[in-house]
Amino acid sequence: MNTVRTKAELREALAEPRRQGQRIGLVPTMGYFHEGHLSLMRGAGEECDVVVVSLFVNPTQFGPGEDLGSYPRDEDRDAELAALAGVDLLWMPDAEEVYPEDFSTTVDVDAALTGVLDGAPERRGPSHFRGVTTIVAKLFNCVQPQIAYFGRKDAQQAVVIERMVRDLDFPIEVKVLPTVRDKDGLALSSRNAYLSAEQRERAVVLSRALESAGRAAREGERSTASLVAAVEGELRNAGIDPEYVEARDAEDLTPVTELNGRPVLLAVAAQVGRARLIDNVVIDQG
Numbered sequence: 034m035n036t037v038r039t040k041a042e043l044r045e046a047l048a049e050p051r052r053q054g055q056r057i058g059l060v061p062t063m064g065y066f067h068e069g070h071l072s073l074m075r076g077a078g079e080e081c082d083v084v085v086v087s088l089f090v091n092p093t094q095f096g097p098g099e100d101l102g103s104y105p106r107d108e109d110r111d112a113e114l115a116a117l118a119g120v121d122l123l124w125m126p127d128a129e130e131v132y133p134e135d136f137s138t139t140v141d142v143d144a145a146l147t148g149v150l151d152g153a154p155e156r157r158g159p160s161h162f163r164g165v166t167t168i169v170a171k172l173f174n175c176v177q178p179q180i181a182y183f184g185r186k187d188a189q190q191a192v193v194i195e196r197m198v199r200d201l202d203f204p205i206e207v208k209v210l211p212t213v214r215d216k217d218g219l220a221l222s223s224r225n226a227y228l229s230a231e232q233r234e235r236a237v238v239l240s241r242a243l244e245s246a247g248r249a250a251r252e253g254e255r256s257t258a259s260l261v262a263a264v265e266g267e268l269r270n271a272g273i274d275p276e277y278v279e280a281r282d283a284e285d286l287t288p289v290t291e292l293n294g295r296p297v298l299l300a301v302a303a304q305v306g307r308a309r310l311i312d313n314v315v316i317d318q319g
């Protein structure tokens with residue numbers, strides 16, 4: 034595996050494969066790799082000739098008071114894991130390389146997609162997604178992959194990026210791969226590192242509650258208000274006060290009151306100790 038820092042090195046490393054018409058896959062990450070990241074890298078390896086992983090803890094997607102300074106980092110371990118997962122090129126740019134002092138352009142996807150599912154909009158919501166879409170657009174332009182890989186764990190992010198790619202005509206296929214979970218169901222996340230043993234035990238209720246809502250839907254429950262209330266109830270019983278629990282159309286994120294044959298995203302966000310956790314299930318009526 035080749036590790037590069039600058040855009041010039043990245044361009045040089047990709048010049049020959051590009052000239053040969055090789056298929057380039059990109060997995061954008063913020064590092065501190067777990068099986069979720071590694072499944073994206075392996076998925077990319079199955080379909081692409083060259084797998085590029087970007088590792089950049091993007092400051093512009095963190096809100097004030099969020100965990101930018103303490104976000105877990107371990108470049109050496111990440112490089113080892115990426116190499117084992119078959120990654121060809123690891124790109125770890127510095128902030129100055131990505132955002133020169135007079136950086137002045139952003140990419141905004143409409144608030145219909147970015148201003149929803151944000152129980153605490155001052156922390157998440159449009160400014161968070163502005164950070165995400167701007168960095169992802171830059172990564173796309175620097176790497177110019179044919180395919181880019183994202184995780185369903187961040188379902189709203191995937192919807193927002195798919196829309197950006199469509200609207201701005203990026204010649205890139207976006208693939209969204211399933212959420213990877215711990216044995217007990219907890220969705221893997223770099224932020225799980227913040228959880229104490231007791232918090233880790235409580236956090237499993239997010240996936241359990243979503244799982245039982247999915248079951249209720251399969252058994253005939255049509256009202257999303259009932260499904261949401263059941264999830265909220267389970268979380269509160271475990272001592273967790275959710276930031277939001279919401280049912281939305283999985284493709285355009287409009288609110289859904291009755292399951293109607295289209296895939297519905299049931300999504301939850303909750304603070305558990307220092308960790309803001311998110312999880313979701315797609316209730317697929319198809």
Ligand code: AMP
Nearest residue numbers: 062063064069183184186187212213221
């Ligand atoms: P992050 O480093 O948290 O920004 O995540 C980088 C990519 O990995 C994003 O596309 C995430 O959606 C994806 N990802 C994070 N956690 C998981 C998971 N548990 N399962 C699948 N993909 C994940």
